[in-house]
Amino acid sequence: MKTKLFILSLLFVLCFNCKKTEKITIVETANTAENYLKPNTEDQFLGGIKMIPITTPKGEFKVWTKRVGNNPTMKVLLLHGGPGMTHEIYECFDGYFPQENIEYYYYDQLGSYYSDQPKDLSLWDLDRFVEEVEQVRVALGLNKDNFYLYGQSWGGILGMQYALKYQDNLKGLIISNMVASIPDYQKYSDQVLAPKLDPEVLKEIMSYEDKEDYTNQRYLDLIVENYYTKHVIRMPVKDWPEPINRGFKHLNPDVYVTMQGPSEFGIKGNATLKNWDVKDRLKEIKTPTLTIGATHDTMDPEHMKWISTEVQNGRFLLCPNGSHLSQFDDQKVFFKGLISFIKDVDSGAF
Template sequence: MAALAPSAKGTLRFGEHRTWYRVTGRLDCGRPPVVVLHGGPGSTHDYLLALTALAEAGWPVVHYDQLGNGGSSHLPDRGADFWTVQLFQDELDNLLRGLGITEQYVLFGQSWGGMLAASHAARRPKGLRGLVIANSPASMPLWLEEMAVLRAQLPEQVQQTLLRHEAAGTTDSDEYFQAMRVFYDRHVCRILPWPADYTASFMEIYNDPTVYFTMNGPTEFHVIGSLKDFSVIDLCERIEVPTLLISGRHDEATPATVQPYADLIGDVRWEIFEQSSHVPHLEEPEKFTAVLVEYLKGLS
């Protein structure tokens, strides 16, 4: 297909639905595009727009909204049997084909997107040149164990408020939201007030929480959805491309949740951002871009 102009936007047909995408830079520049897989599941691309800095350094960047949120088709009436890991794997495959980049690309997966990217990489697609797994657990059971550790460090009153509303099923209350923010401000985004890009994705989730509530649950640390037993640990040994791991020192994706990637992927390097939590691309943007550019240069 013809090369897309810088900052081109559009949608691709995905079965009966549509996937929204944005391309920054030119896909015909000779370098592999960096395809950005956002978190959630059920978030949007907005909070990862800072990765467009890679296009300024010479690597085209593809953002997209996974099905169910943002500019892609919203399907609020679909149940848990529809929202599966396989669905999002198929959507990614469809995106790569639709943009004509299956022969050469790099995946950047953040949080849930890192698990999705690892699942894709484990299939050893011939066009995959590199993999970045950012702020992502290798296992949801491990994640839940570490959430208990982090929650125990919150003020006692905050812990009791969270537990009371979770037991009562009133996690949509303002009191629960305020208690939740204490955790988020420590372990998800430490910039106050939250950056506009991050706030945009946060609000998109709550404008249509179908995917997030179904697969994850009401919050990052109260995971009761269909993903609660999901793991990519058994897939890690199959990943052959050069892999960069990223996490923050204060990240909700604690070292214990990331360690299986470091132990099992053959060609791997782990960069910890000392001043960051879950979004180092926002919390330490200059260092983040420098680390990514260095990694991308190493692929050529």
């Protein structure tokens, strides 16, 4: 149970302008069995799975991807959180994207469970991950005419950083449940969320924080039961969806602790992301951008709304009943807004 809760607790850082006939043709083509997975490729044998070679400063490795669906103009690459989490927390997308004819790609970043997991800690570097995403994009044949990049939590950091360097390759960007500044995130956690806890619970949590006793079972129980069920996924732990539990079980703590740090109440210690901040650079992003926030998130929803006004072409979606994993605890609002954005950009209505 201790191991399970430790892994669980690591989460937080953790065509209206188209011609009518053209649009109908795309929809009908995407719906045919022959085109759902492209014939005459390895997809026929691997169900859309592709291991992509990645070149790094420490050699070549392979990362796992899986394509679902086929649409020439709407292709979404999913960047999971963590760092060191897996694609499994997005399996609920299967209930929404296929029926909307949206092609999407599950992807385990280097170090995550289904991909290679080298032990060299120097690989867990933001800029290197950006180059990895670019290599994945090229290998999957994604481009400015079809490529939507979705990033949640740590994936949102990676998505923003990618857009600041490679936005000319993007058709659309989605930043989900992530602010543009780790110091601002820490401030919100300390000054807004922490005081909402029962004073005695907060006092006990901070006693473990002060001692840096981050793996203590009591500390983990307090965090999960009093903080995560309010701000990460608003469900009792016993009701958490199976893909979440499976994803947490597969989390790589080496990646997580290196970049996020050992604390479950913020980003502390020598975490490499501790001082990350791109607030002053958001105005450089011209790609159509959707930011998704939730009322009960670990991240400040007002900050995420602000991001949508800083980028050149932004839209904000609020999940009023959601938290950090609003794809689960405010699912209908989340997917309605996400799908509308993708289709509005695709049709030219955005």
